[in-house]
Each structure stands twice: as C-alpha cells, then as structure tokens.
Amino acid sequence: MSTQLDEARLGRLTTAIRMAAIAEKCRPGIVRAEIASGRAVLPANPAHKNLRPAVVGRAFRTKVNANIGFSTEQSSCPREIKKLSVALAAGADFIMDLSVGKNTAGLRRTMLANCPVPFGTVPIYEAVCRTGGAVESFDPDVLLRVIAEQAEQGVDFMTLHAGILKEHIPLAMKRRAGIVSRGGAILAAWMNRHRKQNPLFTRWEEVLEICKAHDVTVSLGDGLRPGCLADASDAAQFAELETLGKLVRQCRKRGVQVMVEGPGHVPFNEIRMNMEREQKACQGAPFYVLGPVVTDVAPGYDHISSAIGATAAATYGASLLCYVTPAEHLGLPSEDEVHEGVIAFRIAAHAADVARGLKNARNWDDAMTEARINFDWERQFQLAMDGGKARARFRKIAGKKTKSLDHCSMCGAEFCAMRISQKISLARKKPGRQ
Amino acid sequence: MSTQLDEARLGRLTTAIRMAAIAEKCRPGIVRAEIASGRAVLPANPAHKNLRPAVVGRAFRTKVNANIGFSTEQSSCPREIKKLSVALAAGADFIMDLSVGKNTAGLRRTMLANCPVPFGTVPIYEAVCRTGGAVESFDPDVLLRVIAEQAEQGVDFMTLHAGILKEHIPLAMKRRAGIVSRGGAILAAWMNRHRKQNPLFTRWEEVLEICKAHDVTVSLGDGLRPGCLADASDAAQFAELETLGKLVRQCRKRGVQVMVEGPGHVPFNEIRMNMEREQKACQGAPFYVLGPVVTDVAPGYDHISSAIGATAAATYGASLLCYVTPAEHLGLPSEDEVHEGVIAFRIAAHAADVARGLKNARNWDDAMTEARINFDWERQFQLAMDGGKARARFRKIAGKKTKSLDHCSMCGAEFCAMRISQKISLARKKPGRQ
Numbered sequence: 001m002s003t004q005l006d007e008a009r010l011g012r013l014t015t016a017i018r019m020a021a022i023a024e025k026c027r028p029g030i031v032r033a034e035i036a037s038g039r040a041v042l043p044a045n046p047a048h049k050n051l052r053p054a055v056v057g058r059a060f061r062t063k064v065n066a067n068i069g070f071s072t073e074q075s076s077c078p079r080e081i082k083k084l085s086v087a088l089a090a091g092a093d094f095i096m097d098l099s100v101g102k103n104t105a106g107l108r109r110t111m112l113a114n115c116p117v118p119f120g121t122v123p124i125y126e127a128v129c130r131t132g133g134a135v136e137s138f139d140p141d142v143l144l145r146v147i148a149e150q151a152e153q154g155v156d157f158m159t160l161h162a163g164i165l166k167e168h169i170p171l172a173m174k175r176r177a178g179i180v181s182r183g184g185a186i187l188a189a190w191m192n193r194h195r196k197q198n199p200l201f202t203r204w205e206e207v208l209e210i211c212k213a214h215d216v217t218v219s220l221g222d223g224l225r226p227g228c229l230a231d232a233s234d235a236a237q238f239a240e241l242e243t244l245g246k247l248v249r250q251c252r253k254r255g256v257q258v259m260v261e262g263p264g265h266v267p268f269n270e271i272r273m274n275m276e277r278e279q280k281a282c283q284g285a286p287f288y289v290l291g292p293v294v295t296d297v298a299p300g301y302d303h304i305s306s307a308i309g310a311t312a313a314a315t316y317g318a319s320l321l322c323y324v325t326p327a328e329h330l331g332l333p334s335e336d337e338v339h340e341g342v343i344a345f346r347i348a349a350h351a352a353d354v355a356r357g358l359k360n361a362r363n364w365d366d367a368m369t370e371a372r373i374n375f376d377w378e379r380q381f382q383l384a385m386d387g388g389k390a391r392a393r394f395r396k397i398a399g400k401k402t403k404s405l406d407h408c409s410m411c412g413a414e415f416c417a418m419r420i421s422q423k424i425s426l427a428r429k430k431p432g433r434q
Numbered sequence: 435m436s437t438q439l440d441e442a443r444l445g446r447l448t449t450a451i452r453m454a455a456i457a458e459k460c461r462p463g464i465v466r467a468e469i470a471s472g473r474a475v476l477p478a479n480p481a482h483k484n485l486r487p488a489v490v491g492r493a494f495r496t497k498v499n500a501n502i503g504f505s506t507e508q509s510s511c512p513r514e515i516k517k518l519s520v521a522l523a524a525g526a527d528f529i530m531d532l533s534v535g536k537n538t539a540g541l542r543r544t545m546l547a548n549c550p551v552p553f554g555t556v557p558i559y560e561a562v563c564r565t566g567g568a569v570e571s572f573d574p575d576v577l578l579r580v581i582a583e584q585a586e587q588g589v590d591f592m593t594l595h596a597g598i599l600k601e602h603i604p605l606a607m608k609r610r611a612g613i614v615s616r617g618g619a620i621l622a623a624w625m626n627r628h629r630k631q632n633p634l635f636t637r638w639e640e641v642l643e644i645c646k647a648h649d650v651t652v653s654l655g656d657g658l659r660p661g662c663l664a665d666a667s668d669a670a671q672f673a674e675l676e677t678l679g680k681l682v683r684q685c686r687k688r689g690v691q692v693m694v695e696g697p698g699h700v701p702f703n704e705i706r707m708n709m710e711r712e713q714k715a716c717q718g719a720p721f722y723v724l725g726p727v728v729t730d731v732a733p734g735y736d737h738i739s740s741a742i743g744a745t746a747a748a749t750y751g752a753s754l755l756c757y758v759t760p761a762e763h764l765g766l767p768s769e770d771e772v773h774e775g776v777i778a779f780r781i782a783a784h785a786a787d788v789a790r791g792l793k794n795a796r797n798w799d800d801a802m803t804e805a806r807i808n809f810d811w812e813r814q815f816q817l818a819m820d821g822g823k824a825r826a827r828f829r830k831i832a833g834k835k836t837k838s839l840d841h842c843s844m845c846g847a848e849f850c851a852m853r854i855s856q857k858i859s860l861a862r863k864k865p866g867r868q
Binding site for chain 1: 505506507508534559562569570603604606607610611612613614615616618619620622623626627661662663664701702703728729730731732733734735737738739741742745746749760761762763764765766777778781782784785786788789790791796798799800802803804806807814817818819820823824827828830831832842843844845846847848849851852854855856857858859861862
C-alpha cells in the first residue's frame with residue numbers, strides 16, 4: 001500500500017493531509033512537506049473508519065496522548081470504555097490502549113469504533129497474553145501475527161521496542177532501577193532466557209512489511225527509558241537511542257512512518273539536552289515523550305511533576321506528550337485521574353507552543369485576557385482549558401451573579417486591582433487632564 | 435538595632451544564623467557570608483517569639499511561601515487560622531497574611547503566635563482599611579504608622595511597593611491588563627489622584643528607619659508585574675525593576691535586609707531572561723516570584739500552570755516561590771486548595787534544587803528510588819511529598835496488603851517491569867552463567 005509518507009514524497013495531498021491541515025489551520029502543502037521529510041507523521045490506518053487525522057511534528061500544535069487499558073488485576077472493559085470517553089472529552093489528541101489480560105481484541109474493536117483520534121497499542125502485550133506462562137516465553141511468530149491482526153483491525157500506531165538489544169542488557173543491569181518499561185522488560189527477559197537477539201530487531205523487515213501494508217505508524221519504544229532521576233541520560237538509554245536512529249532510517253527507506261519514544265524520569269536541567277540528542281540521533285523524527293517527571297518524590301502528584309517536564313520537553317523538541325496521571329507509581333488511574341492527567345498535559349503542550357512561538361498559539365491567551373479585563377466570566381469559562389471546573393469553582397462563591405460581577409472574591413470589589421487600574425485609565429482620559 | 439545584615443557584616447554568627455544553618459545542613463559561616471553579601475536574607479523580627487529562622491538565597495534550599503488572609507467579601511478569622519495550619523502542615527516555608535477588612539491586627543496577632551515560620555504582610559492594605567473611603571484617599575502618615583505597628587507586632591518581612599513611580603503609570607496604561615497588583619494599583623491611584631510621587635518612594639528613608647529598628651526584611655513589591663502573557667517583560671515592568679535596583683542599594687546602605695518580588699504571568703521561554711535580569715538589576719538580591727503562570731487559559735488549574743513556571747524560575751534565579759492555588763483568578767482558596775498549592779510549589783522548588791545541583795538535593799529522590807525498587811510501600815509513603823495522599827490512593831486498590839505487595843496495580847504482578855528486571859538481574863548472577 002502507498003502510505004501517507006509515500007504519497008507525501010510524491011507530492012500528493014491526500015484527504016488525510018488536507019483534513020490535518022484544516023485542523024492545524026495551515027496550508028496542506030506544509031503538512032505534506034513535513035511528512036515527506038520525516039519530521040512529521042500522520043498516523044491514519046485506512047481501516048480506522050471514523051478517524052479525524054492529526055499530524056504530529058514540530059511544525060504543528062503539540063499533541064497529548066492518554067494511555068488507558070486494564071491490567072490483569074484491575075478494571076474492566078466497560079470501565080476502560082468510560083475512560084476513553086473521559087479522555088476524549090478532556091481533549092486528548094491521541095489514545096493508547098495498554099490493556100493486558102483476556103479479551104483485549106474485543107475491547108480494542110469497541111474502542112476503535114468509538115475513537116475519532118489516532119489510536120495506538122503495544123502488540124507485545126497481547127503476544128504475551130496469548131502465549132500464556134511466563135512473559136519471557138512468548139513466541140516471536142505470535143508477536144508478528146498479533147502485529148498483523150491489530151493492523152488489520154485499524155490500529156493507527158504501534159509501540160515496538162525494536163531498539164533494545166541484548167548488548168544493552170548489561171548496561172541496564174548496572175542501573176538503580178533497571179528496566180522500567182513493560183515492553184522493554186519483556187523483551188530483555190526473552191533475550192536473556194533464549195540468549196538471542198531481540199526478535200523485533202532481527203525480524204524488523206517483516207514488521208515493516210506489515211506496517212507498510214496498513215500504513216501503521218511505527219512508534220519506536222524506549223525499552224531502556226530511565227525509571228528514576230539517578231538513571232537518567234545514562235549509557236543504557238543512549239545506547240538504545242543510537243539503535244533507534246538506525247531503525248528510523250530503515251522505516252523511512254521502506255516508506256513507513258516513524259516516531260520515537262522517550263523518557264521518563266529526567267532532571268529539569270537535562271531535558272533540553274535529551275530532546276536535542278534525540279532529534280540528532282533520529283534525524284528529526286517526531287519525539288514522543290512520557291512526561292518526563294522531574295522528581296521522584298511526588299507520588300500522587302505526578303501529573304504535576306511531569307507536566308513541568310513535559311513543558312520543557314515540548315519547548316525544546318518533543319511533538320507528542322504522553323500524559324502521566326496522579327495515579328502514576330501507585331496504580332491504574334480512575335476516570336477523574338484520566339481527566340486530571342489530560343488537562344495537566346494540555347496545559348504543558350499549550351505553554352510550550354506559546355514558548356516556542358508557534359503561530360497563533362498565543363491568541364488563545366490573549367482572548368482570555370480580553371475576557372478577564374472585561375469581567376466577562378461566561379466568556380472566560382468558554383475559553384478555559386476546563387470551563388466546567390472553572391465555572392463550578394467560581395459559582396461556589398459568586399452564586400449566579402456571574403454575568404454581572406465586575407470583580408472576584410479574591411480581592412473583593414474595593415480592592416480589585418483591575419477595577420482600580422481601569423478607573424485610573426478612565427480618569428487620565430478625561431478632558432482637561434494634562 | 436543591629437540587623438542580621440549588620441551582624442553578618444561584622445562577622446558575627448547570630449543565633450538565627452546558627453539555627454538557619456542547622457536547617458540547611460551547612461556551616462553557619464556560609465549563611466553569614468551570603469547574608470553579608472546581600473545575596474541572602476534571614477527575615478527574623480526579634481518580636482516574633484516562636485520563630486524558626488529560615489534563610490532565603492541561591493546558596494540554599496528554594497523556599498515556598500503561602501498567601502492566606504480574608505477579603506472584604508469572603509472568609510473569616512477562624513477560617514484563615516485554619517488555612518495557616520493547613521499551609522504549615524503541607525510544608526510552607528513562609529506565610530503571608532494578605533487580609534483586607536476589619537480586625538486585621540487581631541488576626542495577625544493570633545497568626546504570629548501560631549506561626550513558627552517567617553511571616554509577612556502588605557501594610558498598604560491596613561492603611562487603606564483604616565482610612566476608609568476610596569482606596570486612593572489613604573493617608574501616607576497612616577501608612578508609615580501601620581508599618582511601625584506591624585513591625586512592633588513581630589512581622590518578619592513586608593511587601594512595600596516603593597518602586598512604582600508616577601512616571602511609570604503611562605507605561606502601565608498602555609498594557610492590555612494594566613496594573614494587576616493590589617498594592618501597585620492602590621499606589622498608582624493615589625499618585626494619579628494627588629499628582630504626586632509614590633509616598634513610599636519619597637519617604638523611603640523613614641520607612642527604612644522603621645525596618646532597621648525591628649530588623650524587618652523589605653520585600654520590594656512589583657506593583658507593575660504583568661497580569662497576562664501579552665504584558666510580560668514590557669517597558670512598565672522593567673522600568674519599575676530598575677527603580678527596585680536603586681532601592682536595594684539604599685536598603686543595604688542602611689543595613690536593612692532586602693529581597694525583590696517578581697512576576698506573575700510570563701511565557702515559559704522568557705523566564706530565564708527575567709530571572710537573570712533581576713539578578714543583575716538588583717545586585718543579586720534574592721528574587722521572590724509569584725508563580726509565574728506560563729499560560730492564561732487554565733483557570734482552575736493555575737497551581738499547575740504556575741508550578742511549571744516556578745520550576746524554571748527557581749532553576750534560573752529565584753530563591754523564594756509564592757504559591758498559586760487552583761482558585762487563582764476565580765476566588766479565595768479553600769483549605770484544600772491551600773494544601774494543593776503548597777504541594778505543587780514544593781514539587782517545583784525541589785525539582786529546581788535538583789536541576790541546579792544544590793548539594794544533597796537529589797538524595798531525597800534516590801531514597802525514594804531505593805524504596806521503589808524494594809517495593810517498600812510504607813517507606814515510599816514516609817518519603818513522599820504528601821505521604822497521606824499517596825498512602826490513601828494506594829490503599830484504595832491494594833487494601834491493607836501494602837506491606838507485602840511486590841508490584842502495583844498499574845501493571846499487575848506478571849507484567850511488573852521492575853519485577854521482571856530484577857529476575858533478569860538474579861538470573862545473570864547465577865553461577866555457570868557466562
């Protein structure tokens with residue numbers, strides 16, 4: 001099949017490219033050129049019928065991904081379907097289903113039918129569940145089959161941990177926290193048990209054939225992402241990154257779209273270096289980061305510690321931000337925590353778009369300022385990232401006077417700086433005033 | 435009176451210096467030298483009896499201030515006393531009471547008696563309340579008297595908006611959001627009404643005499659801080675900053691400790707420049723910032739949008755962070771929102787301390803990592819920024835098995851990456867293994 005990358009290289013403006021350009025409020029030619037260069041991807045599996053295509057890359061709005069899915073111990077299909085709608089309502093641009101356990105194929109079918117945004121998976125999970133037994137006994141043939149089946153189902157992008165090699169395992173074993181990526185740990189366990197190279201790496205051409213046939217975008221997993229500040233930017237992480245750079249080249253050669261996943265846990269001062277290093281090692285492929293959290297000490301608040309890191313990441317090089325919820329390091333998120341995570345990351349993404357001077361990004365802030373100085377509360381709630389919450393919070397104090405109130409309870413009418421400031425301005429405009 | 439600055443310059447290690455050094459786990463000579471140079475302040479009014487002195491400056495742990503206090507329309511003395519204890523329990527290093535209305539002196543007495551951390555005020559508020567009538571009709575003599583009375587009461591530091599001059603008002607009137615500082619707006623209104631210079635500026639020597647007599651630390655207010663991204667880093671803000679630099683020099687000449695307040699609303703990419711500019715304009719005086727928020731569009735979540743800005747601020751130059759709560763731009767915070775604000779800012783302060791390589795800062799993260807890899811949940815909760823919340827969140831799923839659980843519900847036992855990783859490590863250590 002001709003992928004979006006193939007078409008873009010041929011100079012063709014596909015329907016998906018045109019739709020993505022409308023969403024970005026830019027000319028389709030820009031979207032096409034960015035995809036052709038590999039600096040952007042447009043994950044759009046033709047079998048995902050109700051998809052509104054969205055483009056990921058530095059030339060465009062920073063996107064937010066929400067991970068959902070049950071584990072073997074918690075949650076259920078109906079609950080995860082509920083989380084899907086909560087994440088979408090909160091404004092998630094991308095969704096990944098990370099379910100492990102029984103009937104993941106059925107859940108995925110329902111999710112795909114109800115997901116108008118690009119939808120991703122981690123096929124190794126299903127491969128392990130199908131094989132049964134210990135995680136390291138999965139069968140590589142089953143993994144390839146799972147990739148093909150999920151591609152046929154309509155999955156738009158897949159995390160594939162093809163860059164973690166058996167040579168990297170000794171480096172990871174020197175770390176404090178070892179391997180903290182589920183997919184990375186499974187593949188490392190398989191390599192360690194069988195004393196063989198990563199089957200995704202050795203059979204990469206077969207994998208790419210499937211991705212090419214369904215225009216599945218490869219999301220190169222970072223199996224060796226650091227799991228604590230102490231392990232950040234270490235030899236294991238960067239050894240894998242170099243391999244990812246080579247895999248990016250192979251994807252592009254085959255006309256397969258590719259992005260690259262990144263950390264994780266990174267001190268605030270090392271984020272910029274990490275972003276720049278990825279861009280160089282992977283020839284500008286879009287960087288898709290998980291957080292990163294900037295401290296390990298805030299379980300229960302990791303949506304905040306990671307929104308801090310995500311803002312820096314998106315300012316300096318990332319294009320897609322995977323949210324972290326307040327439940328991170330403690331358990332699976334509830335519906336409310338999914339909502340909180342998406343909002344925190346939309347704040348990070350937008351703050352970064354403003355910081356890097358993305359065209360028109362600041363118009364939103366300026367519109368809010370206009371509503372604020374006019375004490376137009378309803379307009380503020382319409383513009384707010386989460387208008388429902390802002391409105392409810394304001395009404396708790398102001399009651400139903402929101403339409404007429406020309407100050408807020410923070411300072412009260414008499415002490416409202418904006419009111420005083422506006423009176424000064426009026427006084428200075430009076431005739432007769434020097 | 436001999437202030438901490440006078441004593442430090444004379445090479446004396448005061449009791450307050452020794453106590454602050456113990457809290458910082460450093461030699462008292464370092465605290466003394468930093469205070470003597472003006473790069474640090476130690477707000478410790480001798481009349482504040484139960485104070486545990488804390489030092490503010492780049493050589494030390496970044497501190498977090500919590501603003502509390504009622505407005506003319508909301509809250510009450512008992513409720514604000516409750517917020518004081520919530521803020522302290524959450525770990526606030528500094529407290530400011532911003533109450534406006536009746537009986538603020540009585541509330542302040544109770545707060546001071548119950549506040550073991552440095553306590554600050556904004557005297558102009560009481561001066562306006564005492565005068566009655568429009569805010570711009572306050573009497574400068576009353577303002578001076580209020581400063582003296584609050585100093586006698588034991589207030590450790592005071593926000594004084596002495597740097598906003600009548601020449602700056604036209605610059606501020608060109609802005610989208612004008613003046614958004616309460617104190618700044620009141621002084622501008624007074625100057626505009628009376629066509630006279632800022633009385634705090636013209637009578638600065640009298641003010642310093644009072645501060646000197648009680649060792650009150652001056653916190654130079656930024657009356658022209660930007661109130662929206664569009665106004666950030668503008669001519670009005672930097673004109674006032676230059677004046678603040680001159681006032682810093684006068685404070686130091688008189689032996690009065692001084693720090694400088696800063697924005698506000700700043701795009702993420704302009705934060706570093708703002709921090710460096712203040713350090714230069716104000717000869718290294720400690721910078722005390724409010725947030726800054728990095729986007730205007732997230733009312734209800736401004737503790738997050740400002741924790742992002744605060745992390746960058748403390749990484750690049752700020753020493754004291756004034757929290758912003760989820761209620762910002764909507765109303766006065768509830769007790770829960772005070773708690774959320776303090777925690778968000780403690781995350782920002784610590785992340786920045788790690789980022790700037792403050793000695794021993796990362797030990798905390800490394801201890802958490804150790805507890806994580808050992809699945810020692812109780813230890814994780816003991817170490818967590820907010821252990822109560824983390825514990826409650828974990829127990830919701832894990833029940834009472836927290837002591838023995840060797841995985842979390844996020845991945846489940848079988849798919850726990852850390853467990854798999856540890857098994858790989860064990861397998862590789864077995865005898866016979868190459």
